[in-house]
Amino acid sequence: MEAEFLRWLRERTPKYPGLRLGLTDDAALVDLPGAGAVVATVDMLTDGVDFHLREVDPRRVGRKSLAVNLSDLAAMAARPLAALVAVALPRDGSAALARELYEGLLALAEEFETPIAGGDTNTWDGPLAISVTLLGIPSPAGPLTRSGARPGDHILVTGQFGGSLLGHHFDFVPRVREALYLAQNYPLRAGIDVSDGLSLDLSRLAAASGCGAWIDPRLVPIAPSAHAMANQRPESGTPLEHALGDGEDFELILALPPDAADRLLADRAVGTTLTRIGQFVAEPGLWQSLADGSRAPLVPRGFEHHSTASR
């Protein structure tokens, strides 16, 4: 539904001069009258879809509800400014649940110096739903978007991919600090965070930039949990397939000119492993190199369960 709905929504939405990025990137960019701009993003997590409340400590749910938004801001190289939290709590034990959610949320908020500026705490007969809106400001280098990659740019990724469902999707550290450092020190051309799958989100970045992307599958950093999932259920795919399609890695995909990519890969100050997995190409689509050196199409895989309209 999401892609079609987004098309409908974009058509229905009038153009506003102050809205520079809306419904296209990981977050919206809203100009302020006078000067400056604000980056804003929202994500809602729901019981039974993004987590199962029976099986997880609510603190991890609260943490994740903010973390996914921090990841969206990282994708734009924006600095977090303040968060607003709306929550619908099941009636039974709602007071205790609210506190546990907030304990997880506040701990991460403090880590990223992000005040909770407002909230709306409701009780109802439905399951738990929690929605966080995060405001930020673009880095001095300007907002990073999905549309700036050019053929020849190298594709760099942070961290490792696959098997996030085993726990990483709750406990990941959003790449905010890395994004701010990189945006300040390197000519980043485009960025996106991997929420729906490395191959799917890379194909989105390439499409938004009007080019294609080629990767060498042997270079993709595969998380230990991707191996674990492939071992547990071999029919679920190879470790590489998990890495390319699982999603919820919340790592960054970045586009940089080759020389900048070289410098960045030699930079020990980043703190997070960066890996070059391929490059952007003129021909649209997603491509992979095979063992014999030839190129073949790579079908983007991933899921849409977050369905963020601003993504």
Place this chain on the structure above:
Amino acid sequence: MEAEFLRWLRERTPKYPGLRLGLTDDAALVDLPGAGAVVATVDMLTDGVDFHLREVDPRRVGRKSLAVNLSDLAAMAARPLAALVAVALPRDGSAALARELYEGLLALAEEFETPIAGGDTNTWDGPLAISVTLLGIPSPAGPLTRSGARPGDHILVTGQFGGSLLGHHFDFVPRVREALYLAQNYPLRAGIDVSDGLSLDLSRLAAASGCGAWIDPRLVPIAPSAHAMANQRPESGTPLEHALGDGEDFELILALPPDAADRLLADRAVGTTLTRIGQFVAEPGLWQSLADGSRAPLVPRGFEHHSTASR
């Protein structure tokens, strides 16, 4: 739960220099590095609490989800800048429901020149929940808060009160234009919107300002629907009781110095009826004048179903 939870949350939240109003007023005021500030508020509406989806056109639900936030901005005399929408849709018929919600929402957004900057559209096994975050900028006169009323200031209200449940709570026009006009032309000292009940929200405004409030009940503008509800169910209270305690009127309570109040009441440019119903007094608490001219305590009445932490 809400008041106690808010106390707990305020204690748990570290102080941030950039957050001038958080968890106290109708909206938060967030300073931007450099210059300027953003006003932000969030409200979530849930099926079975704020509306009954079986009984109402989803367009009215979508409209209300934005309207309640516009009302919060009006209470701060802030101009709307952009909205973000997160929605959890019941699986059955979710695509049609999403469009209907947005049709109501977009129509009101256009009326108030407010772009929908981002969204998150989810489908789940739960009932409908919709959360709107609204960003705004303070009027040139600065943000209107709850804490600026002084003893001697007059109490003015927009519109009429009571019986909102008969339909007004869906169809009210948020007092954004009025608030901006008034903030620009009059020395408004404090403001709040009536979401939970005229008497309850007035008592909150007075308490935040460190004073009390006295009203003449005969001056309270009573809506026709308050009379209708009292007629339908006499045991539910008198029309005046409905006006004082029903809530969801989404009218403004304003504090002004007496001479400014006089000028304002003679101003035909406002477009909305304003009524003087009393004044702020030094003695804390809420007071009413009786028929014999004496004063008696007035017990604040209202409901907390919105439970907005930022309110």
